[in-house]
Amino acid sequence: MRRFATIIGFVTAVCLVATRLPAETESVNxxxxxxxxxxxxxxxxxxxxxxFDNVWQAWPKKLKAKAEKATPEERRAMAYDRYGLTTRPGDxxxxxxxxxxxxxxxxxxxxxxCHGGTVAGQVIPGLPNANFELETxxxxxxxxxxxxxxxxxxxxxxxxxxxxxxxxxxxxAIMFGVGLMAYRDKDLNIVPNRHPPMIxxxxxxxxxxxxxxxxxxxxxxxAERGARGLMPFMMVPENGPDQFREWESDFEKIxxxxxSLEPPKYPFEIDEQLAVAGKVAFDANCAxxxxxxxxxxxxxxxxxxIDKIGTDPVRLTALTPENRKGYGESWFAHYGKQKTIHExxxxxxxxxxxxxxxxxYFHNGAVPTLWDVLNPSKRPDVWRRSSRPFxxxxxxxxxxxxEKMPRKLLSKRARRHYFDTNRFGKSNxxxxxxxxxxxxxxxxxxxxxxxx
Numbered sequence: 492m493r494r495f496a497t498i499i500g501f502v503t504a505v506c507l508v509a510t511r512l513p514a515e516t517e518s519v520n521x522x523x524x525x526x527x528x529x530x531x532x533x534x535x536x537x538x539x540x541x542x543f544d545n546v547w548q549a550w551p552k553k554l555k556a557k558a559e560k561a562t563p564e565e566r567r568a569m570a571y572d573r574y575g576l577t578t579r580p581g582d583x584x585x586x587x588x589x590x591x592x593x594x595x596x597x598x599x600x601x602x603x604x605c606h607g608g609t610v611a612g613q614v615i616p617g618l619p620n621a622n623f624e625l626e627t628x629x630x631x632x633x634x635x636x637x638x639x640x641x642x643x644x645x646x647x648x649x650x651x652x653x654x655x656x657x658x659x660x661x662x663x664a665i666m667f668g669v670g671l672m673a674y675r676d677k678d679l680n681i682v683p684n685r686h687p688p689m690i691x692x693x694x695x696x697x698x699x700x701x702x703x704x705x706x707x708x709x710x711x712x713x714a715e716r717g718a719r720g721l722m723p724f725m726m727v728p729e730n731g732p733d734q735f736r737e738w739e740s741d742f743e744k745i746x747x748x749x750x751s752l753e754p755p756k757y758p759f760e761i762d763e764q765l766a767v768a769g770k771v772a773f774d775a776n777c778a779x780x781x782x783x784x785x786x787x788x789x790x791x792x793x794x795x796x797i798d799k800i801g802t803d804p805v806r807l808t809a810l811t812p813e814n815r816k817g818y819g820e821s822w823f824a825h826y827g828k829q830k831t832i833h834e835x836x837x838x839x840x841x842x843x844x845x846x847x848x849x850x851x852y853f854h855n856g857a858v859p860t861l862w863d864v865l866n867p868s869k870r871p872d873v874w875r876r877s878s879r880p881f882x883x884x885x886x887x888x889x890x891x892x893x894e895k896m897p898r899k900l901l902s903k904r905a906r907r908h909y910f911d912t913n914r915f916g917k918s919n920x921x922x923x924x925x926x927x928x929x930x931x932x933x934x935x936x937x938x939x940x941x942x943x
Contacts, residue, residue: 520743521751522748524745524746528601529588529601534599534600534724534727534729535599535645538632538636540597540598542641544566547559547570549634550573554569567585573627575624576623577607579614589601589623602745603620605696606620606696608621610881611881612880613758616752617698617752618755619695621659622660624660626656627904627907629655645727653691658693658908659908661694664694665806665809666691669687672723672818674726675821677820677826679821687814693916694806695852695853695855698849700753700845701841701842701845702750705790705792710806710839711832711837713810714824714832718746719735719739721746722739725738754848755845757848761941762938766935766938766939768935769936770785772932776927777936781840784844792839793839793840794835794839794840795839797837800922801921802855803917803921807837838854843940850888853922857870857912859910860887862937863887867920867923872895874909875890875909876908897909
């Protein structure tokens, strides 16, 4: 039991405080919340500075030879690029946004690992980290530790049993939560000898700037937002019930930080006249589920039944009614005071503020661009990440479209850059509603979405 419970040191959570504080107090909490996320460790360390500085020795031959000739600073930049890490905005220390680096040199993953990334050359806290490669980082850190005769930690061992994300930028966080919650009672005491069914599957982290707009959270909308909901990621055995209660005030400040976030503005040119036409088409065809934007902003929070939305059902069915009930009756949901839906009918249509920045799309990250969202029959069955810049024309990831997966033998890391929609949990089907629009209307809606 203990070995399983130590597998993961984080579960990406998506819950927020519902009430607001006085502006002056809130401003202080916002700054404090960011500092806590980046400076305070709530988990045991994953690896030390020495291991990260030497991880290049576990790289493929050609890249390793290049790193060997580089300076330490250049090697660090190469490592950041390889694993989807960034520096912190406005901070010239070189420390990563995605990890807390303790004074003793230990690195501990924080929430920005999945919720802090780069788009169109901008590092944006709260942006889904579409470039994060936790599987690759963990594999290569583990090998580095073995070469350096360093002890392995929970992540090194756990990744051998539970996948951390089979595609770049995606995460198995939902199953982390199921597994870790199974070993706790409602008061968060550790309970041995529980073995939950695990249906491992990838999800795409949502943008943090929309949490303040959502009264219910997760893609199926099963839980209410709340100050405690961000804390399940701490459920390693080292953290008992007392620590959750002690740190609750920290996470209330972290919530204030998250609640303060606003979506980034589209940095490229917009055809304003076309966008106006797109708003008309959007309001007539899309607003019923996704809401309205501008001065009359609304968000209905509508959950669309799975047989109507038609997108991949694995995420919905992987959580059992017992899983959701266990969360709802626990300390995290105030012992049932927050409403939990045990058997949601389908998926909640998300708000689309900043949607231009949050590729790939759908809850499983199966659709690479907004153009593909709007053109269901032309979505690629297999696609590969490209090193080209942001795709301004189609709005999203720059990709190469393929008819099928290549037959040649690929490294584990290379396979994670290919998205095969034929695999379990990775379907790009469904959400066919845009087919009610003609080609001109689709192009106009695409232009409008850039403005949100």
